[in-house]
Amino acid sequence: MRDRDLLIDLTRLCSRHLEGLQPTGVDRVTLAYLRHYRARARALVRHGGRLLRLSHRASDRLFAALLGESANPRRDIQLSVAATHLANLRPKTGSVLFHLSHSGLEDPIYARWLGALDLHPVYFVHDLIPMTHPEYARPGEDQRHRQRLSTMASTGRGLIFNSTATWQSCQEHRRQQGVAPRVEELIAPLGAEPLPRPCRERPFADPYFLVLGTIEPRKNHLLLLQLWRHWLSLGEVVPKLVLLGRRGWECEQVIDLLERCPALAGQVVELHGCADQELSNWLAHARALLFPSFAEGFGLPVVEALSVGTPVIATDLPAFREAAGSIPEYLDPLDGPAWLSALRDYRDGGPRYHAQRARLRQFRAWRWEDHFALVDPFLARLRD
Template sequence: MLPIYLDVTRLLDRLRQRMLPTGVDRVGLSYVQHYAHRARAVLSEGGFHVVLSERQSALAFELLLSQDTTRWRQARAVLVRGALSGLRREVVHPGVLLHTSHSGLEFRRYFNALCGRQIRTVIMVHDLIPISHAEYCRPGVRAKHLSRLKVALDHAAGIISNSQDTLDTLVHEADRAGWSMPKAVVARLASGVASQAAGPSLLEGPYFVMIGTIEARKNHWFILHVWRRLVERFGERAPKLVIIGRRGWECENAIDMLERCEALRGAVVEESDCPDSRLHNYLRHACALLFPSFVEGYGMPLVEALQMGVPVIASDLPVFREIADDIPDYLDPLDGPGWISRICAFAEKNSAARRAQIKRIGGFRAPTWKAHFETVDHFLEELA
């Protein structure tokens, strides 16, 4: 069986910082869960890497799968010991390193050193948003992402894409820039939140949920203005909005609305550190998940909601249609009257619009991690 190596640097560092996992992190954790029994952990920094011993790897994987933020000191200790272990060279066997985040891919020495140890690299590409929609990212991120992709495509043995839409965008960008493309495969992502028994609703009355880091491309500012209109129209009878996610970058307008808009007080609930059990419960009892993004590489919350039988009102994005076909209710992300109308319709008791989508959800075939890893394992065998 082909030896597997997993770069878990980002996952351990976020646990050290007591940060809850993002969508990218949930993918990485699923890889840890699937491969931990046969894998070694790899840590990297600035293009330099260390391969942890089997014992250290087992501890790192156990820490990550626990996602217990009270164990942040142990995560820090693993990172420190890993750095120190770089002073001695661990014996490794030829195999494949799976890299499921974009972090650190811009360093050629990383790939060259792994190649020198006969370890081939397969990377997952989640999106090309810093390139295609740089206006939604921090300054300088576009150039960094271009560098990451150029170096990765030059050196990686294979690419795993989370969707056909992402792969098509990558192929287009590679063709435009004159980059070579290694072998690639599409393996769709399953839900990152484990199924749990539903508890009682955490809120009285109808409410809607948004899930994701508060940032410009997620369109929180727009939805908050929609909610202000709803409050102006219905007062205390307006449905509530639950925003689940940390505050991100360049989202000052949305934060100003959250902190200073009197009309939204009591109508909007912000959950910045929401454990999975609480997130699951919020979603289970929601009138719908709202997903008004301008652009997405995938959209795990959409999969999570539909898998739970919860309706979705979303932007009309190609990747959403790839995942869910015509099941969600789709709208232009700037159609204010349309969003207000649809939200009002879904908030009604015995909503006909909501019942119609729930009927369509019966035909949803959710991606599974079993199918994902069958695709990945077959791809790795082909590369070998």
């Protein structure tokens, strides 16, 4: 690719970094693409009502800031974007553009920008959950997501799906709409970024269970908190429950339990975010990762936990089966007694716990090199 004419839309990643937010699963995908393609790419950002292509120098400075290689990343992000505003560099026509989040695609002006500049977008489809499960999304998010898919369909050169489950959801949406796919498509499972080696010292001396992800209705934290309150009332030795993730939207019942339930005080530990080293420590020493979610497009925490040898107890979802096979323990997300039975066994190091530990020896996570071994030739085909 001469003249680094591959573009990566980094608007969401820049915005979240400036807000001091830790990367989500969506952001980890963008960071992986940035690492893989940085030598061949320039940055694209949406700012001030314009679509800005950063220069080589500004792109390199922005890449370093987002990848943790800058002493002052906030300043470097702002300087990179400001310099581009002054230079007024428009994207080169005919460039391939990676848009790896769903951010901004609900705005019709984005499609007009792409058409006017003759860009060739390759979109990453993470899930269709706002449409398939609108009750777990913000009000109006289902319509916004429909517009995002419409933008992808009308402007895209290619679509990359994180799982067969997500691709099948998209196929069902098209069937209902009576439309056929008009772009090239690829299913490429996400890679698991190797985490730093965990410290030998455990975060807690006693066993604990871990939940990883934003607190929102879809993640079903409410089941676990109610279950922990009941478990504590039985007079048993109850492990701590660690919630690692920031508070999201429409989770008032969960927040009420966290802030106003005396029984849970000190027994449920809430952490709003952490760096990779701390994440590695929490994951590696947990008795199990708990994932009672109602819907997922992939479920990267499941793969990350299994990659470090930590058992997983999760909802029986197609995306989880696809990523982790039969290794996790799968349960109904509404069956509280079944979850309590499993938790007791894993607390005590019982037969179910040791059976999964044995299954774990067979697990091999996809790495990002496996992912890009599919994406690189796909991109080459799109450019021919």
